[in-house]
Amino acid sequence: MNDGSRIVVVGASAAGLTAVETLRREGFTGRIAVVGDEPRLPYDRPPLSKQVLRGTWEPGRVALRGDDVIAGLDAEWLLGNAAIDADIGARRITLSDGRVLGYDGLVIATGVTPRRLPHGHELAGVHTLRTLDDALALRKGLLAAKSVVVIGAGFLGAEAAAVARQLGRDVTLVDPLPAPMVRQFGAQVGELVARLHTGNGVRVRCATGVTALTSDAGQVSGVNLDDGAHVAAELVLVAIGSTPNVGWLEGSGLSLGNGVECDALCQAAPGVVAAGDVASWLYPGVGRLRVEHRMNATEQGTAAARNLLGNGIPFAPVSYYWTDQFDVKIQTYGVAGQDADFRVVAGDPANGRFAAVYGMDGRTTAALTWNMPKEARTLRRLVVERASWRHALSQVSA
Amino acid sequence: MKVLLDQTKCVSSGQCVLAAPAVFDQRDEDGIAVLLVANPDAELHEEVREAARICPALAIAVQEP
Secondary structure (H helix, E strand, C coil): CCCCCEEEEECCCHHHHHHHHHHHHCCCCCEEEEEECCCCCCECCHHHHCHHHHCCCCHHHHECCCHHHHHHCCCEEEECCCEEEEECCCCEEEECCCCEEECCEEEECCCEEECCCCCCCCCECEECCCCHHHHHHHHHHHHHCCEEEEECCCHHHHHHHHHHHHCCCEEEEEECCCCCCHHHHHHHHHHHHHHHHHHCCCEEEECCCEEEEEEECCEEEEEEECCCCEEECCEEEECCCEEECCHHHCCCCCCEECEEECCCCCEEECCEEECHHHEEEEECCCEEECCCCHHHHHHHHHHHHHHHCCCCCCCCCCCEEEEEECCEEEEEEECCCCCCEEEEEEEEHHHCEEEEEEEECCEEEEEEEECCHHHHHHHHHHHHCCCEHHHHHHCCCC | CEEEECCCCCCCCCHHHHHCCCCEEECCCCCCEEECCCCCCHHHHHHHHHHHHHCCCCCEEEECC
């Protein structure tokens, strides 16, 4: 890429913004255009299901950068304008307003869209949560509703259920898996999350599927569960995961699976990189991975932009992610899958503070802390080094 | 260089301490970041910029003359 080049960044959220900042920091002086389907400048999403939903933050506080920083990037911001088509061979994309943008380099950071139930989203009172507008609508709905059902007990559902309860609502959390967040944290921590919610007055209905939403005159009235029960609700939040926004790339020639398929350098084609929630890249020594966490958007946005400029460094982060629910902060490094071995190495779950490690095939794969933030950083080293399970366990209360 | 830390935004991730251990630490009780040096020496500036860039809570601002 040289001074006469143009790089187009599709996606104006954390990964796209970080890519733009990285390009400028690394000395790219050519033109940059940023395309975003939302009409807003980049904003931060983790607070949407926490501070914004609770009302402890003014919505404006989620802005990722001030106007002066945005202006200093010297980029053209094409907001409220989605990319609808791409021709990778001809190096151009088409926007929803009909504009066609040619590029020398392309950064794909289009994120994800909440998955929906097959039926019921046309009803008043049924919500999903991804954007700031979604969060503001959900908060308004929560303030007006007495009873709430949250479908899906992953990060988003569990956090939103906690906030709804803190706002004094009658809350039921439903998930087909045996415990909340079991896919992310495994059975032991899942059970603790279930107890945390139950102890705070949330009705936790795990190992239970939803068969239908019920309604009255176009307004949702509750959910039918697969055990025959009906739970009344004036508001239903559907938080059953997300799908990568790759529809605009169909027929472009890029390989699309669970996201934009890239190599270890985050390259999807010559001159094309992907970053953030939408990118499915080859993690060296691990295999194909797509990570929907906030830190990954920053780290991959940086790595992809550098590689677009020719750096050639494989992207191999140690993922960091966290969740806040009631008075608990859970922090994790690495991949704490449900099939891993699990051992508490400091503190005690019974006392509401502990640190644990996860292992696979004799190696440490993840570390998790529950209200022990400093220990997360200490245990991170074991994950970075993929320390032997024996060594990790010998670090008990070290 | 002047470093500004907004503890009300901090999410206790500790990423700043990993990036710039001479400039940031975390409180024992809740992991909230604390600023050890508000005007770090020049050799620490790049670490501090990195800390500000990676902070997942955008809690660190760097003012450069």
